[in-house]
Amino acid sequence: MFFKRKANIESPVIKEAYVLGTVIQLKVYGNKAEKAIDESIIRLNEIDDRMSVFKEFSDISRINKNAGVEAQVVNEDTYYVIEKAFEYAKLSQGAFDPTIRPLVNLWGVWTEHAKVPSKEEIAAELQYVNYKDIILNGTNSSIKLSKEKQCLDVGAIAKGYAADEVKQILKEDAIKSAIIDLGGNIFALGKKFDGSLWNIGIQHPLSSRGKFVGIVSFADKSVVTSGNYERYFIQEGKRYHHIIDPRTGYPSENGIISATIISDYSIDGDGLSTCVYVLGPQKAMKLIEGIRGVDAIVITEDRKVYVTSGIKDNFKITNEEFTEADLFTIGGRAK
Ligand code: AMP
Ligand code: MG
Numbered sequence: 001m002f003f004k005r006k007a008n009i010e011s012p013v014i015k016e017a018y019v020l021g022t023v024i025q026l027k028v029y030g031n032k033a034e035k036a037i038d039e040s041i042i043r044l045n046e047i048d049d050r051m052s053v054f055k056e057f058s059d060i061s062r063i064n065k066n067a068g069v070e071a072q073v074v075n076e077d078t079y080y081v082i083e084k085a086f087e088y089a090k091l092s093q094g095a096f097d098p099t100i101r102p103l104v105n106l107w108g109v110w111t112e113h114a115k116v117p118s119k120e121e122i123a124a125e126l127q128y129v130n131y132k133d134i135i136l137n138g139t140n141s142s143i144k145l146s147k148e149k150q151c152l153d154v155g156a157i158a159k160g161y162a163a164d165e166v167k168q169i170l171k172e173d174a175i176k177s178a179i180i181d182l183g184g185n186i187f188a189l190g191k192k193f194d195g196s197l198w199n200i201g202i203q204h205p206l207s208s209r210g211k212f213v214g215i216v217s218f219a220d221k222s223v224v225t226s227g228n229y230e231r232y233f234i235q236e237g238k239r240y241h242h243i244i245d246p247r248t249g250y251p252s253e254n255g256i257i258s259a260t261i262i263s264d265y266s267i268d269g270d271g272l273s274t275c276v277y278v279l280g281p282q283k284a285m286k287l288i289e290g291i292r293g294v295d296a297i298v299i300t301e302d303r304k305v306y307v308t309s310g311i312k313d314n315f316k317i318t319n320e321e322f323t324e325a326d327l328f329t330i331g332g333r334a335k
Contacts, residue, residue: 021048109240187221191219200216213258
């Protein structure tokens, strides 16, 4: 007589893959972990195929190639992500702008041709950056960019959407405990297998990977960080990173070097982490304090840590180089 061997549900199944331009890792507990992970990776590749700016036939590439010409009917995934990106552009009054791509290309951060462009080159590309030129048509899920040479980039929000989709798949497979790590864009599903809270380290933005500023503890939430250490190049001793301020055309410089958002949906965390990074500490903290259920941890170059009221009890600075800033010194208010 044969007995099916019971899966050891206390040790997780861990798989890595390269998708969405990054190394992702899924760490899943439960009987159906293997199946849930395989389904998730298929879904991640599907999202990548639709939203990559590098894939010739992606929805995003079709919109970009037809800028100023005609609207393109896109998959509902893509439509939703662009609609959300538009919403965050409006909310941040253009600090977040999914039409930033011409400037991302010009700076070439992370490519071999990365260099500081001239003022004239920046001004020439800036004229194409304006989220108000995205024409959304919900009746047939079509999208058009008003002017030729305009170009969409959902790189600041797509991984968040992807994390939410993976979470959904895992839940459908009755998974109760998992870490979805899409290149640092994390969703911690449920609680740890032993029933305790997850502890997630907030990366030290000025130090090597794996060194933390502090630890945040929670259950069933997304944690997304935008940081100047993720992609950058150095020219004449100065660091130029990948988050561009659409108002200047230069990498955003307002004191913030890392912005973390803790939220229920990762698409919100991803969108807002980029918004917050560009808005600067004052406006950022005010914005996030006003959104129910969303919290932020913002680190500035003078090694101050700004924490919204909702997460204060669950966040601990563990590195003595950093001190917590007083929210009220920048006009913050309690929720
Ligand atoms: P994230 O790491 O989520 O903050 O996203 C950064 C990526 O979004 C960059 O690599 C660019 O592709 C794109 N991006 C850069 N600046 C902006 C901006 N101001 N608004 C929207 N997307 C941006
Ligand atoms: Mg983002």
